[in-house]
Amino acid sequence: MLFLTELIKDWPCTVNGGELRTVVTGITEDSSRVKKGCVFVARKGNQSDGVKYIKKAIEQGAAAIVIDRTNLTEIPADVVVITVSDCTKFMSHASAQLVGNPAKRMKMIAVTGTNGKTTVTHFIGQLLSKFGNRVAVIGTTGIFIDGVKIDYECPKMTTLPAEYLHPLLKKCVDENVSHIVLEASSLGLSSNRLDHCDIDIGILLNIGTDHYEEHGGKFAYINAKKRLIQMAKTFIVNNDDKECVKMVQNATVPLVYFGTNSSADVQVPELKMNPDILGHYNRMNTLAAISALLVLGYYLDDILLHCELLQLPEGRLQQLERDGVKVYVDYAHTPDALEAVLQTLSNSCYGRLITVFGCGGQRDKGKRAEMGELAVLYSSIVIVTSDNPRNEDPKAIISDIMEGFGGECSAIEAELDRKYAIRKAIFCAAPGDIVLIAGKGHEKSQHTADGLIPFSDLEEAARALSEKTFLDIKEINME
Structure with missing residues (x-):
C-alpha cells in the first residue's frame, strides 16, 4: 500500500x-x-x-x-x-x-516471435531448473513454477496486463523464485504491459504473418516486436531469419545470434535432443534456449547434458498413438507454424498424413487461403473445420480457407463441427497413418458467437481413438 x-x-x-x-x-x-x-x-x-x-x-x-x-x-x-x-x-x-518493483529482484527473460514462444520459454525454464534454480514460466499455456501449473486469477492472455503481472511477480519473489521466463506478445509489447519489468534477456525467434490486422499492418507489427530490443539488457536473435537480423541492425544493446550457419554465435551441429521432439523448428527453439543459458553464464557442455531431457509443453506436437495410428495435437495457427509441422510429420509418415484444421474468426483473414494451400500440399486428406470462430460466421471462414485449394478435390472435406471433424479423421486412419489436429493445441475451450464452450482437441482425439479401437474389435468379432 x-x-x-x-x-x-x-x-x-x-x-x-x-x-x-x-x-x-x-x-x-x-x-x-x-x-x-x-x-x-x-x-x-x-x-x-x-x-x-x-x-x-x-x-x-x-x-x-x-x-x-x-x-x-x-x-x-x-x-x-x-x-x-x-x-x-x-x-x-x-x-x-x-508491489515494490519485484522484477528488479529476479532475472527476467522475455521471448517474442510469431511462433515458438511457448516452447522456448518452457525449454529455458526446464534447463534453469536442472541447474537448481527456482523458475516461473508465464505465457499462453498458463503460469508454472518449477514446472507445476499454479492457480492464479488472471485473464487468459499470452502477456498479462500490468495490473495482474506485477502482483504475480511479487508472489514469485515471496516464493523464492530467482528467474522469470515469459512470453512477450506483440500486443503485450505495443500496449506497454512489460514497460517496468527490467528485462535482462530478450529473445527474438522469428517474424511471420500473424496479427498484422490487429496492429494495422506489417510495419506496426514489427515495430511492436522491436520494442523488446530497447527494453532488454542483452538481446538474442535468430540468425537464420533475415527479418529478425534486419530488425536488430541499429540495436545499441549487446547481441547474441543463434542459428545453423557459421556466422552465428551459438551453433550446435551435434545437438542431441529427446527423440519425441521432432522438427528443425524445435531444434531452433532449443538453440534459442541454450543461448539464454549461455548469456546467464552457464557452460555449453553442462547445458547440453540436459537437452535430451527437454519436454515439449502441452499442445505442442502432443502425441497419442493406438493400433498403429499416431495423432498429433498442435497449436500451429499461422502459415509458418502449420508448414513447419506438416513438413516435419510428412517426413516421418509411412502412410497418409490426415490434417484437421481451421482458422480463428476476427483474425488475419489474409492467412486463410495460404494455410489451405499448405495443408493440401503436404496432406493426403484435409478436413477443414471450425477453430475459434468468435463472432464471425464459421462457414465464411471455411470458405476463405477453401480458396487456397484451387478447385474441387476429393481429398478435401469441410466439416463445420470440430468434434466430428476429428472423429472423421481418426476413424478413417489406418495403421501407419498420421492425423494432425492443428490450431488449438492446449486450449480447453472453443470461442464461438455464443461464448466459450468447453472443448479439448486432445480429449476428443483420445475419445475417438478409444471408440475406433472398440469398433475395430467389434468388426473383427462379427467377421
Whole structure:
C-alpha cells in the first residue's frame, strides 16, 4: 500500500480535486474489480471506453480516477482526477510501484516471435531448473513454477496486463523464485504491459504473418516486436531469419545470434535432443534456449547434458498413438507454424498424413487461403473445420480457407463441427497413418458467437481413438 502522493510523485501528470493523502490499495482498468482505495484507470480500449465506467468506479470506492483526456465534466469535484499522457504507461508504472518493483529482484527473460514462444520459454525454464534454480514460466499455456501449473486469477492472455503481472511477480519473489521466463506478445509489447519489468534477456525467434490486422499492418507489427530490443539488457536473435537480423541492425544493446550457419554465435551441429521432439523448428527453439543459458553464464557442455531431457509443453506436437495410428495435437495457427509441422510429420509418415484444421474468426483473414494451400500440399486428406470462430460466421471462414485449394478435390472435406471433424479423421486412419489436429493445441475451450464452450482437441482425439479401437474389435468379432 502507498499514499496516492507517493504513487504519482515520479510520474508526469496533472492532479485535480480530492484528497492526495489517500492510501491506495490497488489499481485496475476493470471497473468490476474496483474496491475502496483502488485507483481506476479509465483507458480507451478497442472494444469499450473506460470513461463510461467512471461513475460505477466512484460508487464502488475508487480512491482516484486516471484519465488521458481533459474536459470530463461528469467527475465530481471531490474525486481525485489524475491526467496522464498515456494510461497504459501509467498503469505499468503504478502496478510495479504498488508491489515494490519485484522484477528488479529476479532475472527476467522475455521471448517474442510469431511462433515458438511457448516452447522456448518452457525449454529455458526446464534447463534453469536442472541447474537448481527456482523458475516461473508465464505465457499462453498458463503460469508454472518449477514446472507445476499454479492457480492464479488472471485473464487468459499470452502477456498479462500490468495490473495482474506485477502482483504475480511479487508472489514469485515471496516464493523464492530467482528467474522469470515469459512470453512477450506483440500486443503485450505495443500496449506497454512489460514497460517496468527490467528485462535482462530478450529473445527474438522469428517474424511471420500473424496479427498484422490487429496492429494495422506489417510495419506496426514489427515495430511492436522491436520494442523488446530497447527494453532488454542483452538481446538474442535468430540468425537464420533475415527479418529478425534486419530488425536488430541499429540495436545499441549487446547481441547474441543463434542459428545453423557459421556466422552465428551459438551453433550446435551435434545437438542431441529427446527423440519425441521432432522438427528443425524445435531444434531452433532449443538453440534459442541454450543461448539464454549461455548469456546467464552457464557452460555449453553442462547445458547440453540436459537437452535430451527437454519436454515439449502441452499442445505442442502432443502425441497419442493406438493400433498403429499416431495423432498429433498442435497449436500451429499461422502459415509458418502449420508448414513447419506438416513438413516435419510428412517426413516421418509411412502412410497418409490426415490434417484437421481451421482458422480463428476476427483474425488475419489474409492467412486463410495460404494455410489451405499448405495443408493440401503436404496432406493426403484435409478436413477443414471450425477453430475459434468468435463472432464471425464459421462457414465464411471455411470458405476463405477453401480458396487456397484451387478447385474441387476429393481429398478435401469441410466439416463445420470440430468434434466430428476429428472423429472423421481418426476413424478413417489406418495403421501407419498420421492425423494432425492443428490450431488449438492446449486450449480447453472453443470461442464461438455464443461464448466459450468447453472443448479439448486432445480429449476428443483420445475419445475417438478409444471408440475406433472398440469398433475395430467389434468388426473383427462379427467377421
